[in-house]
Amino acid sequence: MSSGFHLVVCGSLVPDPLQTLEPVTGPAGPALKNEMMLPSVLDPWAGHALYEAAHLAESAPDSKVWLVSLGPKARLQQLMMSIAQKVPFELVALDGSAGGFTDPTEVAAVLANAVQGIAGLERDRLLLFGGCASASRDAGATMQMVGERLGITEQFLAVDELTVECDGSLKVLERIEGAQYQISVCAGPPAVLAWATGNLPEPPNNPQVGMVNMRSVMPALQRAQPAPVAAEGVKFLDVTVPRQQRDTRIVRDMPVDEIARELVDWIRG
Amino acid sequence: MEVTRQSMDVDIVCVGFGPATGGFLTTLARALVDEAGQPVVESRVMPGMPPQVLCYERADDLGFGVSGVVTRARGIRASFPELDPAEIPMAHPVAHEKVLYLQDPIGASRRSTGVNLLDKLVSGGRWLLRYEDHAAELPYTPGFLRKDGGLLLSIGQFNQWVAAQLMGSGLVQLWPGMPVAEPLIENNAVIGVRLVDQGTDRLGNPDAGYLPGMDVRAALTVVGDGPIGPVGRKLDEHFGLPPGHHQRDWAVGMKMLVELPQGCPLEPGTVLHTIGYPEPEIFGYLYVYPGGTASLGIFVPSWLDSPVRNSYRYLQHWMMHPALWRYLRGGRMRSWGAKSLQESGLQGEPYLAGDGYARIGEGSGSTNVLTGSGVDEAWTTGTQLAEGVIELLRAGQPFTRENLEKAYVARRRGSWVEKEGRAAEHARDGFQRGILTGFMGMGLTGLSGGRLNLSGSSRPPHERVPSLVDYYRGQLSPETIEEVRRECTSAGTGLHEQLMERSGWPEIPYDGQLLVSHQDALLMGGKVQAPPGYADHVVFLSSDLCQRCQEKLCIEICSGQAITPGGDGGVPQFDREKCIHCGACVWNCTQARLDDPEHANIEFRAGAGGLHSAEN
Numbered sequence A: 001m002s003s004g005f006h007l008v009v010c011g012s013l014v015p016d017p018l019q020t021l022e023p024v025t026g027p028a029g030p031a032l033k034n035e036m037m038l039p040s041v042l043d044p045w046a047g048h049a050l051y052e053a054a055h056l057a058e059s060a061p062d063s064k065v066w067l068v069s070l071g072p073k074a075r076l077q078q079l080m081m082s083i084a085q086k087v088p089f090e091l092v093a094l095d096g097s098a099g100g101f102t103d104p105t106e107v108a109a110v111l112a113n114a115v116q117g118i119a120g121l122e123r124d125r126l127l128l129f130g131g132c133a134s135a136s137r138d139a140g141a142t143m144q145m146v147g148e149r150l151g152i153t154e155q156f157l158a159v160d161e162l163t164v165e166c167d168g169s170l171k172v173l174e175r176i177e178g179a180q181y182q183i184s185v186c187a188g189p190p191a192v193l194a195w196a197t198g199n200l201p202e203p204p205n206n207p208q209v210g211m212v213n214m215r216s217v218m219p220a221l222q223r224a225q226p227a228p229v230a231a232e233g234v235k236f237l238d239v240t241v242p243r244q245q246r247d248t249r250i251v252r253d254m255p256v257d258e259i260a261r262e263l264v265d266w267i268r269g
Numbered sequence B: 001m002e003v004t005r006q007s008m009d010v011d012i013v014c015v016g017f018g019p020a021t022g023g024f025l026t027t028l029a030r031a032l033v034d035e036a037g038q039p040v041v042e043s044r045v046m047p048g049m050p051p052q053v054l055c056y057e058r059a060d061d062l063g064f065g066v067s068g069v070v071t072r073a074r075g076i077r078a079s080f081p082e083l084d085p086a087e088i089p090m091a092h093p094v095a096h097e098k099v100l101y102l103q104d105p106i107g108a109s110r111r112s113t114g115v116n117l118l119d120k121l122v123s124g125g126r127w128l129l130r131y132e133d134h135a136a137e138l139p140y141t142p143g144f145l146r147k148d149g150g151l152l153l154s155i156g157q158f159n160q161w162v163a164a165q166l167m168g169s170g171l172v173q174l175w176p177g178m179p180v181a182e183p184l185i186e187n188n189a190v191i192g193v194r195l196v197d198q199g200t201d202r203l204g205n206p207d208a209g210y211l212p213g214m215d216v217r218a219a220l221t222v223v224g225d226g227p228i229g230p231v232g233r234k235l236d237e238h239f240g241l242p243p244g245h246h247q248r249d250w251a252v253g254m255k256m257l258v259e260l261p262q263g264c265p266l267e268p269g270t271v272l273h274t275i276g277y278p279e280p281e282i283f284g285y286l287y288v289y290p291g292g293t294a295s296l297g298i299f300v301p302s303w304l305d306s307p308v309r310n311s312y313r314y315l316q317h318w319m320m321h322p323a324l325w326r327y328l329r330g331g332r333m334r335s336w337g338a339k340s341l342q343e344s345g346l347q348g349e350p351y352l353a354g355d356g357y358a359r360i361g362e363g364s365g366s367t368n369v370l371t372g373s374g375v376d377e378a379w380t381t382g383t384q385l386a387e388g389v390i391e392l393l394r395a396g397q398p399f400t401r402e403n404l405e406k407a408y409v410a411r412r413r414g415s416w417v418e419k420e421g422r423a424a425e426h427a428r429d430g431f432q433r434g435i436l437t438g439f440m441g442m443g444l445t446g447l448s449g450g451r452l453n454l455s456g457s458s459r460p461p462h463e464r465v466p467s468l469v470d471y472y473r474g475q476l477s478p479e480t481i482e483e484v485r486r487e488c489t490s491a492g493t494g495l496h497e498q499l500m501e502r503s504g505w506p507e508i509p510y511d512g513q514l515l516v517s518h519q520d521a522l523l524m525g526g527k528v529q530a531p532p533g534y535a536d537h538v539v540f541l542s543s544d545l546c547q548r549c550q551e552k553l554c555i556e557i558c559s560g561q562a563i564t565p566g567g568d569g570g571v572p573q574f575d576r577e578k579c580i581h582c583g584a585c586v587w588n589c590t591q592a593r594l595d596d597p598e599h600a601n602i603e604f605r606a607g608a609g610g611l612h613s614a615e616n
Helices: A044-059 A073-083 A104-116 A142-150 A207-223 A256-268 B019-032 B074-079 B113-124 B155-169 B230-239 B311-319 B322-328 B375-395 B401-413 B416-424 B429-433 B435-448 B478-491 B496-502 B518-526 B543-548 B553-557 B584-588
Strands: A006-010 A013-015 A023-026 A029-032 A040-042 A064-071 A090-095 A126-131 A155-164 A170-176 A180-186 A191-195 B007-015 B053-056 B068-071 B096-102 B130-132 B135-137 B151-154 B172-175 B180-186 B189-195 B198-200 B206-211 B215-223 B250-259 B270-275 B283-289 B293-301 B332-342 B357-359 B538-540 B596-600 B602-604
Touching (some): A006 A044, A006 A104, A006 A142, A013 A073, A040 A044, A040 A073, A044 A155, A044 A191, A064 A104, A073 A090, A073 A207, A073 B155, A090 A207, A104 A142, A126 A142, A142 A155, A207 B155, A207 B172, B007 B189, B019 B053, B019 B074, B019 B375, B068 B293, B074 B375, B113 B435, B151 B155, B151 B283, B155 B172, B180 B230, B230 B357, B250 B584, B283 B322, B293 B311, B293 B322, B311 B496, B332 B518, B332 B584, B375 B401, B429 B435, B478 B496, B538 B543, B553 B584, B584 B602
Parallel strands (some): A006 A126, A064 A090, A155 A191, B007 B053, B007 B215, B053 B172, B096 B270, B215 B357
Antiparallel strands (some): A013 A040, A023 A029, A170 A180, B068 B151, B130 B135, B250 B332, B283 B293
16 A cells, blocks of 8 residues: 555645735725736635645655645636746646635545545545635634535644654644644544644745646636635625835945834834 | 756746737637637647646736837738727727827937037927927828827726636636746757746745756747746757847836826827937837827837836826927826837847747747837747747647748748848948937938848947946036945945936926825836746856945836845846836846956846736
8 A cells, every 4th residue: 555645635725925905895805906817826724735835845755746726717827837847736726716705614525525626635644634714714713614515523723734644643833822832642634734834834936836737727727617616695794904104214234223212112102 | 956846747838928828719719620620730748628828927917018009900800800890899990090209308318519500400400390399290101100000908808808808718727926037958859837836935945845846848849928928938059040130229118197287298109219308319109099088109229329228117208298288287007117228130030940949929020120029020920939839739739840841931031020120130220320320320221121121230238238337427526426426335225316416307296196106106106016936037156246336226117126236346246026027137237247247247047926006
């Protein structure tokens, strides 16, 4: 029997956080102004999950990474141009909303169905990765619900580190309340790991990885099934984006302590 | 130390994804397979498959950091005969077009005797003209300026629209966020490109995660990386320019996308061109998109002989001109950016093809400097190259200089791009002798179809930019200038803000949404950032030359305030995280290289990052 993992990463796109985000109310409920025109990036938490999965796959022979991505097909296509050069994966594309105004239950149902539909996926080798939250769907509950629907009870949230021990067990470093870590060990797959930040930097662009990925990415996008997700029964009372306040000043050779003191004063003020 | 590089073979590699490459790939992709999806021609590197075609784009995503345009769109419509502008976000047919002559409402503009006379004539004849808010509408827009039947486009959105169709075809691969460092040249033939090294420190030395740039070898390298693209510039360094050609004329276009205030009467499709203010040499534009937004901006040309020229500050004064402010007051900046434009047109044309490579788009001298049109021309040169490439692929002929000359260059020479570009070739020469001579020259060229022109010799910046003392003679004393220099160097800023204010320009009344500080424009409008692990792409070659330089125009013109005074007032500092890759530093450096006076002391290399906005 192979010792490799089947790593399924749930992750999609969010508006580039540098953009000017403005909530508006459309016919279908809240939305972001010009959302389809705003550049998108891979959700940062999902990004950590994907890079950790790729790293683990590299170190465990006969492993494979799938990326299950729910978002508007055209935007997913664009996103793939940015991330497909990073790490090897096979895409499972779902054509639906990636906006922040969807119900996590519906999103989880769609994702779980997609995972179940992956041909050749072996449950006893399955590690289900995702972000512990999302920059647009920050309920922090989606991965738990995907796990529940797939009947996976070993669930770890806000993971920062995963070590595969010699006996095949998994040692997981999880963030818990009070700025502390909890170390858990589970016997092995299947498990759900919802990542916080991990330890890996964003990999460099590797054109050869891109060439290989693209052979499967485009067919996957063409096969993408409509995945209607909404927020049936949910009423949005108010929608705002965090307020930004800028105070720009150019300084040179300022001691770090002084910068820190100024920042603290500024925040307090 | 010998670096081991990975290498990859493809059939065609393209550098830069702008309108020219969009035109090239759109035309090429349609011809690579038949109706049944079977390859019409076979890949040399992957037999049985269609040719493997890749395009590398420097910016972090496609369509980042370009701008709004008005275009006749002849070439674009030829590629998309059924084009419905509504398919492209922000696109709209041109509806009304007019030219405004802006007078100086505050008395700070540097107007020559001739321009003052023109101002008096305009004021005296205001009953003949539509005159309002210190601006006169020209009674007649010359045909060569009009874009009848044309389109307003956000080039960012247009590029994304084109890219989506290309990627959807599955026949080409587009890779943003992947700068190309240089062409690979062997025996005077281009055999591909080298991608930029990743995981380096600022000087390019290997650092954490070092990944040497891969060599991508291809039978054909298509160079569409624009006027400051490192591949095009390296080719020019290696092969030189054709005899008599030069690339001395430039402009920096600084622009914004503005959400117009409620109740603004401007209708979608409106096009305003302005001349005369904030300095007579600066042209402006305002295009109204659907949905209450407008793309606007100014062009600061290389013949504005100021040692403190700065586009951002001038853009703010331009917006606040009463003839424009009546529409813009209460508006909000949605995005902002800048770009260098190669204004030499056909006089700056490089060798268009050689063994293994071809040049398309703005960097190939396709911009029409009379009509101020570049996008449609660039697109069309891309389609012309694609038609030639398809011909050669089908005939099984190699991409030699001779074959590309016949299949591409001859096609281009016989087209409207060449015919109109040739007529426009000397349209702007008159600006070398002054603004009024320039206007007269453009008019003469335009009305005579290029048969008559006013002459003027183009000069590199080190021969034409005056010293600060000379520029401000009669306005500011040398002592005052020196005092400002000391203060600004100590504060780490450029000189232009202080010098402009001391010479009569009023302070900008920041409103926090349209009139904001330059730094806030970087954050709010440009969304500028740079990923770690890349070398600095702006390099000051000789520290001696920087030490000697009194003007340091690179600091003043820098569109992102990424170049600031060095600690000792010598070599400036460069902050990659603020650079918006406009490339203005390259052609504003006033220090000629000792061994090559045609080039200056700043090298602009391949770099990642920059603007993160596709609304423009």
